[in-house]
Amino acid sequence: MSTVPAVSKIALVTGGTKRLGFEFAKALVRKGYSVALSYRSNAEEAGHAVDVLRKKEGGRAEAFRADFADDGAPDSLFKEIFSSSLFSSSSFSSSAASSPPRLDALVHAASPWIPKPFASVSVSDWEAVFRAGPRAAFFLAQAAAPALALSSGSILFVSDVAATQTWPTHIPHATAKAAINALVRNLAVALGPNVRVNAVAPGIVLPPGDMSPEAVARLVDETPLKRQVEVADLMEMAIAILENRSMTGQVVAVDAGRTVKGD
Numbered sequence: 518m519s520t521v522p523a524v525s526k527i528a529l530v531t532g533g534t535k536r537l538g539f540e541f542a543k544a545l546v547r548k549g550y551s552v553a554l555s556y557r558s559n560a561e562e563a564g565h566a567v568d569v570l571r572k573k574e575g576g577r578a579e580a581f582r583a584d585f586a587d588d589g590a591p592d593s594l595f596k597e598i599f600s601s602s603l604f605s606s607s608s609f610s611s612s613a614a615s616s617p618p619r620l621d622a623l624v625h626a627a628s629p630w631i632p633k634p635f636a637s638v639s640v641s642d643w644e645a646v647f648r649a650g651p652r653a654a655f656f657l658a659q660a661a662a663p664a665l666a667l668s669s670g671s672i673l674f675v676s677d678v679a680a681t682q683t684w685p686t687h688i689p690h691a692t693a694k695a696a697i698n699a700l701v702r703n704l705a706v707a708l709g710p711n712v713r714v715n716a717v718a719p720g721i722v723l724p725p726g727d728m729s730p731e732a733v734a735r736l737v738d739e740t741p742l743k744r745q746v747e748v749a750d751l752m753e754m755a756i757a758i759l760e761n762r763s764m765t766g767q768v769v770a771v772d773a774g775r776t777v778k779g780d
């Protein structure tokens with residue numbers, strides 16, 4: 518079990534119960550944050566993630582269901598989180614029942630993966646990607662802003678190198694991530710001086726299930742560093758961005774140089 522520092526910070530990680538979202542949650546727990554994880558569909562997987570964070574990592578964690586396809590999901594999610602046991606512990610003095618809740622970090626990692634060629638993209642594909650992507654990002658920020666402002670907190674959106682490349686078989690995804698990058702700049706201005714807003718844009722870290730090992734190897738070979746991004750490389754940057762008090766409005770690529778090389 519790793520030793521979690523005694524500092525009582527609180528973070529929400531959306532999509533935090535699996536894959537990269539879970540890695541963000543682990544990295545935050547290791548830095549002493551208590552974490553709320555949101556999940557959409559798999560309560561059992563969410564329960565397992567919470568168990569690992571509590572028992573193996575020695576942290577405080579709870580999972581909450583939220584489907585960002587639903588109108589009002591960001592608001593309902595925060596209402597549930599703020600009335601949960603994460604906010605009722607006496608160790609969180611400024612979050613006691615009579616005080617407004619404070620939040621230190623919001624990491625929005627949830628994002629549907631719907632690879633489709635141009636001619637097959639449907640309205641519902643487009644809606645799914647934009648609702649869970651930039652629409653949820655905006656309304657999560659709106660719902661969290663007062664609590665984040667109380668602790669000079671920080672938002673980290675999870676973008677993608679797709680935002681600045683051309684991915685013709687993933688047009689909704691690439692376009693939604695470009696909207697995330699635009700949100701970062703706009704929200705950084707709207708939420709200053711008390712809340713910072715940034716994003717990480719990973720290259721290939723955990724390949725999606727529909728990508729062959731050969732395709733992964735080819736993409737890695739095309740990067741200047743000839744390297745698949747390691748989870749630890751991404752998490753180190755994510756924590757540094759979240760905690761850097763002079764940084765806002767930035768999208769940082771952690772991509773082994775994939776974007777400087779081109780599409």
Ligand SMILES: NC(=O)c1ccc[n+]([C@@H]2O[C@H](COP(=O)([O-])OP(=O)(O)OC[C@H]3O[C@@H](n4cnc5c(N)ncnc54)[C@H](OP(=O)(O)O)[C@@H]3O)[C@@H](O)[C@H]2O)c1
Pocket residue numbers: 531532533534535536537538556557558559583584585586625626627628629630648649675676677678718719720721722723724725
């Ligand atoms: N993996 C990589 O190497 C990589 C590279 C670049 C960028 N990224 C970005 O990093 C983030 C995580 O990537 P990943 O590969 O770990 O993703 P993933 O395996 O595709 O998982 C996506 C997550 O988003 C959730 N989600 C999808 N639609 C949702 C909705 N409507 N409401 C709530 N949650 C929803 C999923 O929940 P369910 O499982 O319940 O559907 C799941 O937890 C994403 O933003 C992705 O674009 C990843």
